[in-house]
Amino acid sequence: MNGIPVKRERFEADVIIVGAGVAGLSTAIRIFQQVNSHNKRIESGQLQGEKLSPPQVMVVEKAADIGNHVLSGAVLDPVALAELLPDYRERGAPVEAEVIHNPFYFFTSKTAFKLPFTPPGMGSRGCLMVSLAEFTRWMSKLAESFGVQLFTGFAAVDLLREGNAVKGIRLGDKGIDKHGSPRPNALYGDEIAAGVTVLAEGVHGCLTRQAVQDLRLSAQMPQATVIGIKEIIQLPEERLKPGTALHSFGFPHDSATYGGGFVYSRPGSQAAVGLATGLDYKNPLLDMHELFLQWKSHPFMKKLLQGGKVLEYGAKTIPEGGYFSIPTLASDGLVIVGDGAGLLNSIRLKGVHLAIRSGMAAGDAIFQALQAKSWTRETLENYPRAFYQSWAGRELFRVRNLHQGFHLGRIGGMAGIALHTASFGLLPAGRIAIHPDRDSLHSIRKKKPGKKVFTFKQDALMLDRLSDVYLSGTVHDEEQPSHITITDPQVCEQKCKPEFDCPCTRFCPAQVYEWIEEEKRIRVNFTNCLHCQTCETKDPYANIIWKLPEGEGGPKYKHM
Numbered sequence: 001m002n003g004i005p006v007k008r009e010r011f012e013a014d015v016i017i018v019g020a021g022v023a024g025l026s027t028a029i030r031i032f033q034q035v036n037s038h039n040k041r042i043e044s045g046q047l048q049g050e051k052l053s054p055p056q057v058m059v060v061e062k063a064a065d066i067g068n069h070v071l072s073g074a075v076l077d078p079v080a081l082a083e084l085l086p087d088y089r090e091r092g093a094p095v096e097a098e099v100i101h102n103p104f105y106f107f108t109s110k111t112a113f114k115l116p117f118t119p120p121g122m123g124s125r126g127c128l129m130v131s132l133a134e135f136t137r138w139m140s141k142l143a144e145s146f147g148v149q150l151f152t153g154f155a156a157v158d159l160l161r162e163g164n165a166v167k168g169i170r171l172g173d174k175g176i177d178k179h180g181s182p183r184p185n186a187l188y189g190d191e192i193a194a195g196v197t198v199l200a201e202g203v204h205g206c207l208t209r210q211a212v213q214d215l216r217l218s219a220q221m222p223q224a225t226v227i228g229i230k231e232i233i234q235l236p237e238e239r240l241k242p243g244t245a246l247h248s249f250g251f252p253h254d255s256a257t258y259g260g261g262f263v264y265s266r267p268g269s270q271a272a273v274g275l276a277t278g279l280d281y282k283n284p285l286l287d288m289h290e291l292f293l294q295w296k297s298h299p300f301m302k303k304l305l306q307g308g309k310v311l312e313y314g315a316k317t318i319p320e321g322g323y324f325s326i327p328t329l330a331s332d333g334l335v336i337v338g339d340g341a342g343l344l345n346s347i348r349l350k351g352v353h354l355a356i357r358s359g360m361a362a363g364d365a366i367f368q369a370l371q372a373k374s375w376t377r378e379t380l381e382n383y384p385r386a387f388y389q390s391w392a393g394r395e396l397f398r399v400r401n402l403h404q405g406f407h408l409g410r411i412g413g414m415a416g417i418a419l420h421t422a423s424f425g426l427l428p429a430g431r432i433a434i435h436p437d438r439d440s441l442h443s444i445r446k447k448k449p450g451k452k453v454f455t456f457k458q459d460a461l462m463l464d465r466l467s468d469v470y471l472s473g474t475v476h477d478e479e480q481p482s483h484i485t486i487t488d489p490q491v492c493e494q495k496c497k498p499e500f501d502c503p504c505t506r507f508c509p510a511q512v513y514e515w516i517e518e519e520k521r522i523r524v525n526f527t528n529c530l531h532c533q534t535c536e537t538k539d540p541y542a543n544i545i546w547k548l549p550e551g552e553g554g555p556k557y558k559h560m
Contacts, residue, residue, distance in 0.1 A: 030363025
């Protein structure tokens with residue numbers, strides 16, 4: 001801290017889990033299930049050996065409360081949940097409905113065409129409709145009932161290591177002013193040593209990035225990422241049938257841009273509405289929030305949402321690179337689960353079931369490590385081995401090259417889906433390359449892309465960016481150091497502005513970045529940040545560094 005030595009408290013655990021999403025909580029629950037089952041079998045005489053002491057499993061979560069940073073559609077395939085918790089309904093899982101109506105629409109700028117069938121592999125009938133924030137809160141209470149220790153409001157900012165072996169984590173400091181000096185209320189982050197560290201941070205996790213780089217766990221190909229913007233909207237009664245999961249593609253995206261929209265019914269005449277846009281888009285003038293408003297202003301959507309009121313807003317990035325973009329999942333003292341590992345089926349638009357299944361496989365491997373008292377890569381590799389051999393691994397392998405087809409545009413992507421369906425997943429074969437999202441932008445020097453001016457009248461349904469951010473509940477201590485750093489401001493001024501017209505001012509869904517024309521510079525409004533980390537993915541010069549802010553900062557989602 002400004003060169004002053006800092007004394008930190010040190011604690012010990014058997015397992016430390018970073019992130020209290022479904023992947024991390026599934027891991028924790030599975031460990032206790034296996035230990036309890038093992039001990040019961042010994043007590044009954046079915047198994048010879050010694051009982052295991054209840055392990056000390058800690059989960060640290062950077063949000064102020066469980067679920068505050070959790071956002072998804074969410075339509076949940078129950079296959080993994082039924083494996084982890086066969087009695088999930090009896091345990092009170094917050095299931096809102098089952099998908100009954102699953103229409104797909106193609107939007108032109110003025111018309112909506114309903115497809116006569118659901119595209120192969122994209123059906124959701126029989127899946128569960130949930131608020132993932134509420135679902136995560138339910139899982140956290142269940143985990144605590146098993147004996148898991150949950151700690152909220154703590155950001156894990158560094159890995160403890162001995163050589164290439166991970167030995168735990170260090171928590172971030174609190175009460176540091178914007179100049180890096182301690183305030184009177186300063187608290188220095190503790191160190192938590194553990195036999196195994198589970199990284200369940202979600203997409204672009206800071207420790208996951210650190211581990212992948214430092215321990216050489218990189219995937220065969222870079223991750224392809226989508227940004228999803230979502231609102232919860234109160235609708236007039238009986239506007240949307242219960243159990244409706246509606247999807248659209250086409251407008252407002254052009255034929256070269258991957259993406260689509262969704263409308264999911266919720267109890268109380270509410271709807272979850274969202275638009276996803278692939279961050280491999282080419283037009284540097286695309287504005288993510290503006291695209292979302294354009295989609296809501298489509299005649300079909302306007303009629304559906306008329307009279308509605310926005311209750312909540314949020315955004316997150318989604319990993320869609322698929323099978324070949326998954327990093328090495330286990331190392332000495334370390335495993336990576338869920339979205340942080342890129343476990344999402346981009347064709348089905350689903351990843352929660354894969355996150356749960358990865359947590360189960362990781363929990364099984366950690367139980368075996370507890371038995372063997374060994375935290376080596378050789379022991380923990382039972383996790384990726386079991387995951388890839390399960391239905392989850394086969395599901396991801398089956399669609400291993402499908403997202404890449406959309407690099408050729410909408411027609412190429414749809415052709416890839418048709419080829420995959422006709423060949424039962426055998427084609428496209430091989431390994432089709434993915435390029436980093438930041439490399440896709442076209443320069444405005446050669447030809448400035450066309451961009452129609454979009455204007456709207458602000459009301460209860462159509463909100464500007466800052467009004468939407470307000471509804472996310474986002475709060476950061478303004479006196480803390482900014483967690484967003486522009487490495488070299490001259491790159492913004494001398495390269496990015498003339499080449500791409502500062503795309504960060506448009507791809508950020510929270511107006512974190514503003515070009516101040518009078519001063520010829522970018523201003524960073526870090527207190528607006530939704531923690532989607534789109535900036536790290538799409539910044540064409542990799543000139544933005546996103547670090548974790550103090551624990552408790554960020555959005556406070558209630559129903560996402």
